[in-house]
Amino acid sequence: MKLTVNGVEHDVDAAPDTPLLWVLRDLIGLTGTKYGCGMAQCGACTVHLDGQPMRSCVLPVSAVAGRPVTTIEGLSTDGSHPVQRAWAELDVVQCGYCQSGQIMAAAALLKVVNNPSDAEIDEAMTGIVCRCGTYPRVRAAIHRAAELGDA
Known part of the structure; x- marks a missing residue:
């Protein structure tokens, strides 16, 4: 196939x-x-x-x-996608295991909502489990990615 x-x-x-x-x-x-x-x-x-x-x-x-x-x-070959840039800038990753899922969910959200509220972020990110508890940094990075634009 x-x-x-x-x-x-x-x-x-x-x-x-x-x-x-x-x-x-x-x-x-x-x-x-x-x-x-x-x-x-x-x-x-x-x-x-x-x-x-x-x-x-x-x-x-x-x-x-x-x-x-x-x-x-596929988001970018060099980390230039706004979500990837925000993740690096705000040092979101701890163990890193969930991060590709977090980034993919965040990128999908920002394609639909260019400046999401905390409630919209929480809803979009529900079900992406982070065993290290980086949720506050994830939320901050999504807001930062929205500022960077072109997600």
């Missing part, structure tokens, strides 16, 4: 019910998207499908054929 990931078309040989996460990591070699729980509960595996944040650990690869998928590697 053909998948378009980060603007590049890939031919993948996978069972239709294989989770997209494993296709991304094991067959395409994009390891920025993390496995956390395997049940769409933690958000570490968040990618964009048609611009919307989706949990790739439970999304069958057959559901994404012919639709654009963006992973953390």
Whole structure:
């Protein structure tokens, strides 16, 4: 089957019910998207499908054929995306495990709401679990990314 990931078309040989996460990591070699729980509960595996944040650990690869998928590697090749810049500027990352999911959810939010309120941020980020508790820094970084613009 053909998948378009980060603007590049890939031919993948996978069972239709294989989770997209494993296709991304094991067959395409994009390891920025993390496995956390395997049940769409933690958000570490968040990618964009048609611009919307989706949990790739439970999304069958057959559901994404012919639709654009963006992973953390596809936001920018050099860390220049406003969300990535804000994350670095405000030193959001602690252990880092959830951060690709956090960044992908934040980028999707800022595509829809260019200056989100705290309540909008909290709603958009619900379900992205950070075991280190960096939630205040995540919120601050989303506000900073909104200031930087062009998310």
